[in-house]
Amino acid sequence: MSNEIISFFNTFLSTSQSEAMATFVGIFFLINFVIIIVAFMTLLERRLLGRLQNRIGPNRTGPNGLLQPFADVIKLLTKEDIVIPAADRWPFNIAPLLALMPALSVWIVIPFAPTWILADLDIGILFVIAITGVSVIGVFMSGWASANKFALLGSMRSVASIISYEVPMILAIIAVVLLVGSMSMQQIVLFQSIPLVLVQPASFVIFLLAIVAELNRSPFDIVEAESEIIAGYHTEYTGMKFATFFLAEYTAALAWSAVVVTLFLSGWRIPFVQADIHPFIDGLVFLIKTIFVFCIFVWFRGTWPRLRIDQILGFSWKVLFPIATLNLVITAIEVLVFNDVFAVAEGETLPTIALVAMGLINIAIFIVVGIALNKFIKPIDQEPQSYPVTREGMTL
Amino acid sequence: MESVTGAIAFWILAVAIIGCAVLVLTVPNIFHSALFLVGCLGGIAGIYILLNADFLAAVQILIYIGAVAVMLIFGIMLTQDVVKSNVSNHYRIPALGLSGAFLVILLTAIFGTNWQTQSPSTEASTGSIADALFSNYILPFELSSVVLLTAIIGAIVIAKER
Numbered sequence: 001m002s003n004e005i006i007s008f009f010n011t012f013l014s015t016s017q018s019e020a021m022a023t024f025v026g027i028f029f030l031i032n033f034v035i036i037i038v039a040f041m042t043l044l045e046r047r048l049l050g051r052l053q054n055r056i057g058p059n060r061t062g063p064n065g066l067l068q069p070f071a072d073v074i075k076l077l078t079k080e081d082i083v084i085p086a087a088d089r090w091p092f093n094i095a096p097l098l099a100l101m102p103a104l105s106v107w108i109v110i111p112f113a114p115t116w117i118l119a120d121l122d123i124g125i126l127f128v129i130a131i132t133g134v135s136v137i138g139v140f141m142s143g144w145a146s147a148n149k150f151a152l153l154g155s156m157r158s159v160a161s162i163i164s165y166e167v168p169m170i171l172a173i174i175a176v177v178l179l180v181g182s183m184s185m186q187q188i189v190l191f192q193s194i195p196l197v198l199v200q201p202a203s204f205v206i207f208l209l210a211i212v213a214e215l216n217r218s219p220f221d222i223v224e225a226e227s228e229i230i231a232g233y234h235t236e237y238t239g240m241k242f243a244t245f246f247l248a249e250y251t252a253a254l255a256w257s258a259v260v261v262t263l264f265l266s267g268w269r270i271p272f273v274q275a276d277i278h279p280f281i282d283g284l285v286f287l288i289k290t291i292f293v294f295c296i297f298v299w300f301r302g303t304w305p306r307l308r309i310d311q312i313l314g315f316s317w318k319v320l321f322p323i324a325t326l327n328l329v330i331t332a333i334e335v336l337v338f339n340d341v342f343a344v345a346e347g348e349t350l351p352t353i354a355l356v357a358m359g360l361i362n363i364a365i366f367i368v369v370g371i372a373l374n375k376f377i378k379p380i381d382q383e384p385q386s387y388p389v390t391r392e393g394m395t396l
Numbered sequence: 397m398e399s400v401t402g403a404i405a406f407w408i409l410a411v412a413i414i415g416c417a418v419l420v421l422t423v424p425n426i427f428h429s430a431l432f433l434v435g436c437l438g439g440i441a442g443i444y445i446l447l448n449a450d451f452l453a454a455v456q457i458l459i460y461i462g463a464v465a466v467m468l469i470f471g472i473m474l475t476q477d478v479v480k481s482n483v484s485n486h487y488r489i490p491a492l493g494l495s496g497a498f499l500v501i502l503l504t505a506i507f508g509t510n511w512q513t514q515s516p517s518t519e520a521s522t523g524s525i526a527d528a529l530f531s532n533y534i535l536p537f538e539l540s541s542v543v544l545l546t547a548i549i550g551a552i553v554i555a556k557e558r
Contacts, residue, residue: 088425088427091427091428091431121450122450122451122522123450123451123454123522126451126454126455126458127450127454129454129458130454130455130457130458130462131457133457133458133461133462133463133466134457134461134462136462136466137431137434137461137465137466137469140466140469140470140473141431143473144427144469144473152473155473156470156473156474159466159470163466183522
């Protein structure tokens with residue numbers, strides 16, 4: 001697609017200028033496309049969550065409630081923009097943008113189809129990890145600048161959970177990168193003659209749980225636990241600034257879903273069809289898979305109750321981290337052995353039959369480790385040791 | 397970086413980095429100086445991108461902004477009284493001496509180096525960095541991981557309840 005845009009601009013601009021213009025047009029379409037999809041994702045989440053909780057959900061605005069996102073946007077746009085006097089003005093105003101920027105930047109390296117990718121960076125997945133790390137600063141700034149202890153508590157909790165879950169998440173990604181031999185998102189998709197979820201089941205599970213924590217979604221949503229700290233870091237935000245935080249959250253959720261699809265569900269490739277069909281069909285397949293992963297997040301939210309912070313941090317360090325390390329070591333050995341057995345030359349990738357064999361081994365190990373964990377490790381059920389208690393016996 | 401746009405981008409980044417660095421030292425609020433430090437480190441990542449060192453740029457953002465700056469801000473938030481009180485202390489003259497000595501070392505290094513003025517290669521840098529790191533520089537690489545491990549164990553020992 002980019003070539004067609006470049007040739008269109010070439011009719012009245014020089015080559016380098018038209019390349020720059022094509023990039024600009026690509027960014028414009030991408031951002032608008034993503035934001036419109038995200039708007040409908042909020043509706044999808046509310047409807048699906050409604051069904052999971054045995055109610056209907058918003059269905060009054062437009063056919064089947066399809067116009068609900070637009071009504072929400074108009075409502076938020078017309079609300080008063082309150083900046084509390086005690087707020088630290090500059091950080092308070094910049095924070096929503098700093099939260100949104102990383103979530104939108106991730107889409108630069110997401111491949112929608114063989115040619116539909118804004119920039120096939122050599123460091124693709126590393127770029128995703130690096131840029132999403134910046135969003136923590138936005139959360140911090142809002143929590144600080146709000147001059148509100150609940151906001152501050154919310155941002156502190158956010159950082160504690162994000163720092164813990166980044167470790168198993170990156171270890172899971174390293175296993176995939178080791179197998180593929182490239183960090184480029186397009187290369188990872190092209191590698192997957194069978195979806196990597198079948199080859200790397202442990203990585204997939206760890207990655208999925210880690211990004212739910214990274215996104216501060218239920219059951220890891222202690223950051224904005226309504227019953228404990230009002231709304232967390234965006235307690236003091238109103239109107240469009242609040243909407244920007246909301247948008248950032250859902251854009252990030254959709255972006256991480258797209259990353260899951262790219263890494264583990266063979267991206268734009270249609271399952272069991274090796275041939276490359278039309279880019280539009282590939283893009284559609286990619287979108288369907290992404291929305292499917294997003295629905296898994298909604299399903300999590302509708303199923304599990306919120307965890308305590310010590311349970312969340314304990315789960316990351318005591319369960320996910322050891323499994324991720326074990327998985328990485330096993331993958332490294334497998335890659336070495338299989339490259340030797342199948343005599344893979346430099347610059348070539350493993351044949352499909354090798355992936356199938358590797359997948360069978362990994363699934364067997366995954367099941368054995370799962371049974372062992374279930375049998376020998378007791379759930380974390382003890383109370384935290386130091387919990388402030390009031391005179392009436394209530395925990396704070 | 398022969399192109400005009402490259403030069404413009406370089407000067408904008410350079411001014412932004414130095415401006416942020418000066419503001420880190422001069423603003424009275426320590427939280428604001430931490431934020432300007434983030435800006436400064438981000439600008440350096442921008443310079444790396446201009447030099448086609450994409451791997452270094454990503455690692456700069458990941459480690460310096462995503463980890464170091466975040467831990468710094470976390471520390472500031474946990475010690476809230478620091479912000480309300482005056483942050484200056486009695487170590488001005490030793491600090492001046494130490495930073496002056498560091499400046500002299502840096503300047504001798506800068507003027508002693510024979511800078512090569514060739515345009516950056518457009519090849520992907522990740523592979524060559526990995527090759528260098530795991531062959532010629534394997535000893536520093538392993539040593540740094542030992543240092544990090546020591547730091548982690550030390551933190552656990554200090555934080556452990558007695």
